[in-house]
Amino acid sequence: MKPLVRVLSLNQMSYQKTYNIQMQVMAKIKELLNKGINSVTDNTLILVEHKPVYTIGIRSKPYEDPLLERRLRTLGADFVHTNRGGLITFHGLGQLVAYPILYLPSFDLNNSIKCYVRRLESTIIDLCKEFGVKSSTMDGLPGVWVANDRKIAAIGIHCSQYVTCHGIAINCNVDLKWFQEIIPCGITDKTVTSLSNELKRDVNINEVMPKLLKSFQTNFNCNFQ
Numbered sequence: 031m032k033p034l035v036r037v038l039s040l041n042q043m044s045y046q047k048t049y050n051i052q053m054q055v056m057a058k059i060k061e062l063l064n065k066g067i068n069s070v071t072d073n074t075l076i077l078v079e080h081k082p083v084y085t086i087g088i089r090s091k092p093y094e095d096p097l098l099e100r101r102l103r104t105l106g107a108d109f110v111h112t113n114r115g116g117l118i119t120f121h122g123l124g125q126l127v128a129y130p131i132l133y134l135p136s137f138d139l140n141n142s143i144k145c146y147v148r149r150l151e152s153t154i155i156d157l158c159k160e161f162g163v164k165s166s167t168m169d170g171l172p173g174v175w176v177a178n179d180r181k182i183a184a185i186g187i188h189c190s191q192y193v194t195c196h197g198i199a200i201n202c203n204v205d206l207k208w209f210q211e212i213i214p215c216g217i218t219d220k221t222v223t224s225l226s227n228e229l230k231r232d233v234n235i236n237e238v239m240p241k242l243l244k245s246f247q248t249n250f251n252c253n254f255q
Contacts (some may be wrong), residue, residue: 033073033136037243040078045085045110045121048078048129049194052195055131059193063133070136075246075254076129076197079235080121080243082107082208087116088188102211114196115174116186118212124224125205126235126242129197131252135191137250143189148199149249154183156245157200157238171220179222202226202238 040048055074062070084102099109107122121127128151139145151167154174157163165174165182174183183200201224209222225233247254 031055033250033252034071034255035130035132035247035252036072036074038074038076039239040076042079042081042123045080045083045108045190048076048247049078049112050111050126052076052131056190056193056195059131059133060191061137063191063193070133070134072130072131073133073136073252075243076131077239077242078129079123079125080127081121083110084108084118084120084212085110085112086118087112087114105208105211107208112186112188112196114128114188118182119184119186119199120208120212121199122204122208124202124226124235126200126202126238127197127244128200128246130169130194130246132194132250133196134192137199137252141192143187146189146194147187150185150187153242153245153249154185154198154200156249157242158182158225160241160245161225161229161233163225175220176228179219180221180228182223182225182228200225200238200242202233202235209231 059070059072082151084107102109134141155165165176168175173181173185176182185198187194203226204224206222
């Protein structure tokens with residue numbers, strides 16, 4: 031039987047409020063596991079569009095500068111420290127963010143975080159293919175890329191007791207100027223792109239969301255509640 035995944039669409043919501051919801055879902059799954067209940071029914075895929083925010087991951091040392099945080103906040107963005115992997119990135123309007131809160135043993139992933147990340151990458155690549163945009167991964171560099179030099183989607187995850195949180199961010203019609211204020215994910219010789227930028231037309235989140243759900247369902251071999 032295919033695992034069930036609940037889809038929770040939060041529309042537009044601040045990063046911190048969404049993070050709190052992630053932690054609540056994650057805690058509920060862990061509580062059941064700690065009671066010896068391994069039949070997880072709370073696997074959840076959160077879909078959201080964030081208000082402008084810069085976030086830094088566990089490798090935050092290069093960005094622990096009050097002047098940097100103050101400068102980014104003056105742009106009208108929030109600034110949040112997180113427990114995900116990766117360095118600094120931006121989330122904002124026009125970017126579809128997906129947070130899978132999954133118990134890995136529920137899925138055919140060999141309980142492997144590396145395999146989980148590969149499935150996330152495949153989900154994004156298949157999504158881009160639906161729009162006629164050829165994308166791929168790059169050795170040693172996180173995320174999904176177009177033409178090996180333009181990042182179209184970011185990936186940053188956290189996993190505890192085989193329960194995942196954080197996830198992927200797909201640039202639909204986000205204002206790319208926000209990324210010019212930072213070095214996204216610490217990569218200095220690459221740029222950031224979006225589906226709209228690649229296709230030379232407006233591609234909004236409502237157009238992308240059903241294709242993302244289709245791709246996720248295929249790559250994770252699951253059913254949606």
